[in-house]
Amino acid sequence: MVNRLDDVVTGALEVLDAYGLEFCSMRRVAGHLGVQPSALYHHVPDKQTLLALMADRIVAGVSTPDAGPVEKRAYALCHDLRAAMLGIRDGADVVATASAFRLGASRLEAELVDVLGDRDGSRTLLLFVFGHTQATQMHRMAASVGAVEPDDDLDGSFDRGLEIILRGLC
């Protein structure tokens, strides 16, 4: 079986969605691809790099609308980003961790700075989106296992947090 780097990332995302980050090991990804664990190191120098590539793919379709009032554009980006991360198991964890590593240098942050014209404001907004989405995803997981009573207004809480920051920003 022949794999390219793209196939490896795709396979890793399939394992992530099926088993969660905790069990998304190099050995499991290799098994899923029908290959020995060591074969992955032909495509990727280490696990951290693979996780960064997975994060890039998760947010690949997210971007800022290029028309409308500043506030609406920022709002739309944040909502898209949240949806993309919620679209795959543990997606928020994967993206947040990878992004923390290059804070100040991520595409999303650069786009937001472009829209808002405010470095610290963009960072504040992004950190909130990551943090809140991680908490949402964690809470949903815990609730689906019955470990906690479900919170039915996580989306509302996200919106209101977003509005607090945008209010302070504009």
Add this chain to the structure above:
Amino acid sequence: MVNRLDDVVTGALEVLDAYGLEFCSMRRVAGHLGVQPSALYHHVPDKQTLLALMADRIVAGVSTPDAGPVEKRAYALCHDLRAAMLGIRDGADVVATASAFRLGASRLEAELVDVLGDRDGSRTLLLFVFGHTQATQMHRMAASVGAVEPDDDLDGSFDRGLEIILRGLC
């Protein structure tokens, strides 16, 4: 050698500060305490619980001043919390992860709700403090190894982010 739960948490925090979260394994903590790995399970049901106890200890001294204008009290709490997490290697990671698990149910969030009278505002503020401090600590680690040019205004960036949220809140 006889250990209590408190000694185990203390030992774990020493290992954390000396080697970082990545190498803060149950086996290493046990070794540090001069005990077999299995001995830890007499004190703690699993690693996750130990990490939660470590997080509690890291923020144990943090609390809201009970006088002054609302904004100053919230500001002081956030700064104290940040300082406590920065006071130990990977402290922000440990506290943020443990807190994400009980969002809505942590002592710090309850105190903040008391001061601000706003659930979503408190959550927004806390998520920012965790996210920004994690990024700060990560960046400092990377800079100290020469992997990245040091950013000399992380503290200023934190303050400005805090002000954006407090402005939107009051």
Add this chain to the structure above:
DNA sequence: ACCTGAACACCGTTCAAGT
């Protein structure tokens, strides 16, 4: 270019047994 097979130095956790 892409992969195998074997090895190295680790993990978290369980469990019977000891004191």
Add this chain to the structure above:
DNA sequence: ACCTGAACACCGTTCAAGT
């Protein structure tokens, strides 16, 4: 109450070698 010793089922990564 606190711990040992041994085991189980895993990790990430390296490296010589194969096609």
